[in-house]
Amino acid sequence: MSRLFGTDGVRGLANRDITAELALDLSIAAAQVLGEEDRRDGRRPRAVVGRDPRVSGEFLSAAVCAGLASAGVDVHNVGVLPTPAVAYLTADMGATFGVMISASHNAMPDNGIKFFADGGHKLPDAVEDEIADRLGQAWERPQGADVGRIHENRAGQARYVAHLLQALPNRLDGLTVVIDAAHGAASAVSPEVFRLSGAEVVEIGTDPDGLNINDGYGSTHLDRLSAAVVERGAHLGIAHDGDADRCLAVDAEGRAVDGDQVMGILAVALKDRGLLRENTLVATVMSNLGLLQAMEREGIAVTQTAVGDRYVLEEMRRNEHSLGGEQSGHVIILEHATTGDGVLTGLLLAARVAETGRSLADLATVMTRLPQVLVNVKGVDKSRVDTDEGVLTAVRAETAALAGTGRVLLRKSGTEPVVRVMVEAATEERAREICDRLCAVVRDRLGL
Structure with missing residues (x-):
């Protein structure tokens, strides 16, 4: 059952x-x-x-x-x-x-x-x-x-806003920020706290009517945010999802900054302030290899967990780490939050831009994302993906061929009847080629 x-x-x-x-x-x-x-x-x-x-x-x-x-x-x-x-x-x-x-x-x-x-x-x-x-x-x-x-x-919003302002290391004066709240739960809170922090705020996706949540706006639809940032000459854009436990960003040129890049920027910021406990970032196995390589260069260890922010949080609490999250934009700053907080994450990201005087695009160069191809293979017995010898042999062979220049990850979905095949390599063509071969093996070996 x-x-x-x-x-x-x-x-x-x-x-x-x-x-x-x-x-x-x-x-x-x-x-x-x-x-x-x-x-x-x-x-x-x-x-x-x-x-x-x-x-x-x-x-x-x-x-x-x-x-x-x-x-x-x-x-x-x-x-x-x-x-x-x-x-x-x-x-x-x-x-x-x-x-x-x-x-x-x-x-x-x-x-x-x-x-x-x-x-x-x-x-x-x-x-x-x-x-x-x-x-x-x-x-x-x-x-x-x-x-x-x-x-x-109805006093909860004011208490939460006050909490967010207390967590801010420096003001955002001089920054123009576009906020896309996905017509969701942060439609009032996020613009308010950014304005109180000193930023000039442009709002999109902040007019919920009960029916339009996540409809073409928010962290899963960045096109409108990118266009608004470029049109208004903003320094950056912040995108939340419907309940605002996620944050993705857009730089001044309209380019997406994903959760891995956000975590990389915040990890370095916390390390610089002596607040990154054990100099460790907690991420999931889906984080890009480029993040792991970047953190190694910065002298920051990375502990990886199963996919899901709850597993990230469990690891953080168990070892008292201060920062963790997912590529999707769930970022947990344990000193100030017990779960992913998209508004807090956006504030701290903008604060790093204001503090350093560097653009978000420049800060995001802390890591280079390896091209990543992810395919969901349907119609297979996902329960055998970790035990079938034919699948395991193919994974070992492709991993050896990459020789440290990329990686392979096969896992069964926790929410859908699919096997997820993810490959990272130096080029998208190489990643696609390997992914196609592994998908064929999965279908052949595990097909129903």
Whole structure:
């Protein structure tokens, strides 16, 4: 039986997979599991609930708040705010747990529900599974004054903005920055905090109507941002996804700066200030080989994890590292955040431009991206990709042929029935050639 929770909460098509009934039942189950210690100690559990602006978030938020209150949890409904803001407020307000209703970068018809433990940290798999196991089980319903109260708390944005400003190492005076918030959860927060930091701000993708989230704007659609940066003569552009836990950037010439480059720039900045703990960056196995080579030149070690920001965070917390993230733009600065924070990342990136007087394009030369080809091979038995000897032999042969000038990575997707074949090489043609050969082997050996 497949897990209810995926790599980032429970997600699917709103009102088919993610229904009001599921949201109600899931919040009751979460209240039982996450509020257990508070109840045992005679305290009433408290939860922070936020959402992104997609239209289905309105009824799902109502269902979550109702379920929590019916289970004896006091709810602080903070409304539309980024995922990292909900994580921050969960910790800052001393709440028992937090709930975010969002499908992140997915299209508007989707939605999702994810939970944060006390302190604003993502839940371990075992706790998520315990919540799933509680669904539909009998429970003792509180009565009278023991039911929870729902507070419409709209002070969360100001608290989050103040937190971001405190994390800023220097002001952004003199910079012109284009902000693309994907018509999402950061549409109000991101432009506000950049202006308060001293930047001149140009806004696009900051007019959410419940239906337009991620539609042609944001970190998965950089064309409009690139055009706006060039047209307005801005120093850089910052792109968020729907829940603003990601940040990608665009330089003054309109060229994309991906998560690997952002991490490289911030790693060097933190090292220069003596704040990069153990001189180590945590990245996933999908980060470009160019990042690893660049960090080696800068005297910075790189620890790699499985794909997923939760695995990056686990490694960071386990070894007390200060910076980690993914090529997709999930960047975690552990001194200031417990999860990827796209607004914080964008602020620190712009602060580095202002501090050094160098352009973002110049800063991004810290690494040279090797051409990368990624193909999703469908119609195969992904469970055998790590054990089939024919596939393993082909991978070893292609890796040996690259002789350190590139790399090969085959992995089964955690969310789709596909095998991902990724090849990096000195040229795109070489990477494509190797990738095509490996895809053929995968189809031949693992085809259904």
